[in-house]
Amino acid sequence: xxxxxxxxxxxxxxxxxxxxxxxxNFQRQAPVVSPExxxxxxxxxxxxxxxTYVKLAGNWxxxxxxxxxxxxxxxxxTIDAPEPEIYTYNFIVDGVSVNDPVNYMVQRDGTxxxxxxxxxxxxxxxxxECSQRGTVSAVWYxxxxxxxxxxxxxxxxxxxxxxxxxxxxxxxxxxxxxxxEEAWSSMGRAAQILDNLIEKGKAVPMIVVMPNxxxxxxxxxxxxxxxxQLDRTDPKxxxxxxxxxxxxxxxxxxxxxxxxxxxxxxxxxxxxxxxGHTTSATALFPGTFxxxxxxxxxxxxxxxxxxxxxGIKKAGYKLYWVGCGSDDALAYQNTKVLDAALTRNGMxxxxxxxxxxxxxxxxxxxxxxxxxxxxx
Amino acid sequence: xxxxxxxxxxxxxxxxxxxxxxxxNFQRQAPVVSPExxxxxxxxxxxxxxxTYVKLAGNWxxxxxxxxxxxxxxxxxTIDAPEPEIYTYNFIVDGVSVNDPVNYMVQRDGTxxxxxxxxxxxxxxxxxECSQRGTVSAVWYxxxxxxxxxxxxxxxxxxxxxxxxxxxxxxxxxxxxxxxEEAWSSMGRAAQILDNLIEKGKAVPMIVVMPNxxxxxxxxxxxxxxxxQLDRTDPKxxxxxxxxxxxxxxxxxxxxxxxxxxxxxxxxxxxxxxxGHTTSATALFPGTFxxxxxxxxxxxxxxxxxxxxxGIKKAGYKLYWVGCGSDDALAYQNTKVLDAALTRNGMxxxxxxxxxxxxxxxxxxxxxxxxxxxxx
Numbered sequence: 034x035x036x037x038x039x040x041x042x043x044x045x046x047x048x049x050x051x052x053x054x055x056x057x058n059f060q061r062q063a064p065v066v067s068p069e070x071x072x073x074x075x076x077x078x079x080x081x082x083x084x085t086y087v088k089l090a091g092n093w094x095x096x097x098x099x100x101x102x103x104x105x106x107x108x109x110x111t112i113d114a115p116e117p118e119i120y121t122y123n124f125i126v127d128g129v130s131v132n133d134p135v136n137y138m139v140q141r142d143g144t145x146x147x148x149x150x151x152x153x154x155x156x157x158x159x160x161x162e163c164s165q166r167g168t169v170s171a172v173w174y175x176x177x178x179x180x181x182x183x184x185x186x187x188x189x190x191x192x193x194x195x196x197x198x199x200x201x202x203x204x205x206x207x208x209x210x211x212x213x214e215e216a217w218s219s220m221g222r223a224a225q226i227l228d229n230l231i232e233k234g235k236a237v238p239m240i241v242v243m244p245n246x247x248x249x250x251x252x253x254x255x256x257x258x259x260x261x262q263l264d265r266t267d268p269k270x271x272x273x274x275x276x277x278x279x280x281x282x283x284x285x286x287x288x289x290x291x292x293x294x295x296x297x298x299x300x301x302x303x304x305x306x307x308x309g310h311t312t313s314a315t316a317l318f319p320g321t322f323x324x325x326x327x328x329x330x331x332x333x334x335x336x337x338x339x340x341x342x343x344g345i346k347k348a349g350y351k352l353y354w355v356g357c358g359s360d361d362a363l364a365y366q367n368t369k370v371l372d373a374a375l376t377r378n379g380m381x382x383x384x385x386x387x388x389x390x391x392x393x394x395x396x397x398x399x400x401x402x403x404x405x406x407x408x409x
Numbered sequence: 410x411x412x413x414x415x416x417x418x419x420x421x422x423x424x425x426x427x428x429x430x431x432x433x434n435f436q437r438q439a440p441v442v443s444p445e446x447x448x449x450x451x452x453x454x455x456x457x458x459x460x461t462y463v464k465l466a467g468n469w470x471x472x473x474x475x476x477x478x479x480x481x482x483x484x485x486x487t488i489d490a491p492e493p494e495i496y497t498y499n500f501i502v503d504g505v506s507v508n509d510p511v512n513y514m515v516q517r518d519g520t521x522x523x524x525x526x527x528x529x530x531x532x533x534x535x536x537x538e539c540s541q542r543g544t545v546s547a548v549w550y551x552x553x554x555x556x557x558x559x560x561x562x563x564x565x566x567x568x569x570x571x572x573x574x575x576x577x578x579x580x581x582x583x584x585x586x587x588x589x590e591e592a593w594s595s596m597g598r599a600a601q602i603l604d605n606l607i608e609k610g611k612a613v614p615m616i617v618v619m620p621n622x623x624x625x626x627x628x629x630x631x632x633x634x635x636x637x638q639l640d641r642t643d644p645k646x647x648x649x650x651x652x653x654x655x656x657x658x659x660x661x662x663x664x665x666x667x668x669x670x671x672x673x674x675x676x677x678x679x680x681x682x683x684x685g686h687t688t689s690a691t692a693l694f695p696g697t698f699x700x701x702x703x704x705x706x707x708x709x710x711x712x713x714x715x716x717x718x719x720g721i722k723k724a725g726y727k728l729y730w731v732g733c734g735s736d737d738a739l740a741y742q743n744t745k746v747l748d749a750a751l752t753r754n755g756m757x758x759x760x761x762x763x764x765x766x767x768x769x770x771x772x773x774x775x776x777x778x779x780x781x782x783x784x785x
Contacts, residue, residue: 081505083504084504084505126505127503127504127505128459128460128503129457129460129502129503129505129507130507131505131506131507132522134520134521135520137520137629137630137631137633138631138633139522139631144510144511144513145510146508146515146522149633151633162632162633162634164558166549166558166560168546168547168548168549169546169547170544170545170546170547171544171545171546172544172570173542173543173544173567182540182542184542191549194548194664194665195665253513254513255513255514255515256538257513257514257525257527257538258538288570289570289571
């Protein structure tokens with residue numbers, strides 16, 4: 034290969050001349066490692082020589098941990114590792130909540146960027162990166178029903194680009210209140226979970242479509258786009274989105290992706306509000322989805338409950354899988370209502386009750402549990 | 410349409426029962442608007458009743474602004490708006506840097522999440538969302554040369570999914586030191602700039618490929634993947650990445666996307682270190698790219714400079730466009746070297762000198778300026 038002093042020199046030279054903005058962060062905090070997971074313990078560290086006190090707050094406990102100031106102004110605390118899962122945490126420096134500046138793993142929950150703590154183990158093994166990774170795309174579709182251009186995330190499995198004659202089933206995966214189209218990719222680790230399950234042969238390769246379930250939004254608030262005015266007392270408010278899902282998003286996906294355009298190759302699942310969208314979409318449009326998985330939601334008794342379920346039963350389905358946490362007070366009661374209604378209507382179903390409450394460690398667990406059951 | 414009390418009720422009920430984590434943020438800060446741009450002024454606000462002092466720091470000035478505590482513990486300051494552009498800022502609360510919790514517009518620079526301030530105007534009009542939006546995908550490719558699976562961002566223009574017989578030219582757009590594959594999408598607003606230029610008919614629809622230029626990385630540090638060990642004194646270090654770009658990324662793109670596989674339909678541009686990659690790739694593989702746009706980089710004199718440029722001249726090119734800021738001390742000197750070398754080698758070129766230095770407001774400006782010149 035030809036000698037290229039100029040090019041090599043230029044590349045190295047300007048690597049060193051990069052934006053001061055960009056590099057300051059690296060140089061300042063290079064020696065601090067946080068969090069450090071080792072031998073059943075986790076150590077958190079913060080370089081904050083100016084601080085009077087520093088505490089650690091994490092979503093695995095209500096306790097706040099006092100951190101101790103060590104040499105060079107680095108505060109630290111070592112705790113017993115919580116059980117394998119993904120958690121979020123932050124520091125409290127003289128009363129002010131701040132993120133850990135050296136932890137590059139960040140998840141977004143609604144409008145907040147949260148530091149992520151990954152504790153490896155059997156339960157969390159599918160939440161980590163594996164070697165065969167799908168593509169995650171931010172895609173826009175025009176909604177005539179809502180009158181706006183809207184963003185969704187689309188996961189296509191490893192091999193999608195290569196296997197140009199293969200068609201795939203589709204899971205429509207819906208977020209909850211306060212969330213948006215990125216919730217399942219960020220907090221939910223949906224891409225990692227599907228990558229792992231597919232690589233291990235536990236789930237069939239599938240497309241996963243994660244729309245924005247807030248009908249007044251074009252996209253996540255973090256995109257800075259104006260919202261539209263909706264009369265939330267108008268019954269159309271709830272149905273407009275699920276109608277757009279079935280009448281606009283499904284046709285868009287089946288036109289633009291190699292999706293199998295059949296009910297037996299469509300699944301729908303959602304958490305909390307998205308669980309409401311799941312029961313709503315399947316009742317309004319029975320027979321559209323053969324796989325139905327409402328999470329942390331359940332249903333309320335009503336005059337129309339049995340008729341709606343009979344509509345779903347008559348149209349046919351392959352899986353009705355319900356997930357809920359035993360500490361999720363409201364959703365647990367409504368899950369029991371849904372479970373009883375499915376039973377009295379003679380509908381085969383699975384009700385999966387986990388520990389814990391209305392939280393992402395449950396929603397990741399549910400996706401990891403039901404995805405292997407789809408399209409088989 | 411059938412009455413569906415259950416589904417509507419469930420949807421509304423569980424919208425209210427969403428994760429406390431997710432909703433707390435909305436409820437707590439609902440009344441505070443920050444930043445508010447109006448009548449040539451910008452007002453910043455922070456709800457921080459506990460604080461002793463709050464300051465505002467922004468990248469448009471070296472000055473820090475004292476904020477005043479008002480009723481209800483909301484601190485604020487109103488300043489003259491800087492000239493139309495995108496800026497970043499943060500608050501300093503009792504000495505601790507924190508982001509603005511109610512500004513959902515966030516950009517990532519390296520490993521830091523920064524609040525974004527958008528000042529509208531002629532210069533920044535293409536940095537905002539328009540109505541016809543392309544798709545941005547996170548795509549993985551296997552690099553045999555670097556021995557890792559690597560992530561890149563791929564922008565496909567509005568209409569790509571619909572116009573299934575259309576083929577597109579491709580711009581390979583490279584980041585600088587401290588950056589990664591998301592730098593141009595986040596700080597650089599590349600998708601918005603291309604969306605606007607294409608919608609206005611100023612640029613031809615094109616694919617934009619934004620790889621990761623750190624050869625030891627699989628992906629941005631925020632993805633949490635291990636890096637590989639590279640001997641940075643080994644000359645292969647610089648060339649391995651540009652070799653992967655030309656020998657692996659280009660074939661991957663031309664196989665998996667409807668890309669026109671010809672030099673006249675390939676452009677390469679990069680900032681700082683990515684400008685080094687641009688001059689390096691075009692010297693190592695002359696004739697691969699017909700459009701060559703190194704930014705904030707230039708080149709150093711060397712024994713091989715003229716021979717390298719003659720190689721590019723002989724292979725043929727359509728545009729050699731060089732951008733640099735007049736306050737960018739090192740890169741400006743090297744840009745003059747490159748400009749003089751192109752001139753003495755009889756190579757037609759454009760050297761575009763802007764105000765300001767080694768910073769994103771220049772790189773957005775350069776992309777917005779040269780993209781309309783590509784593939785015409």
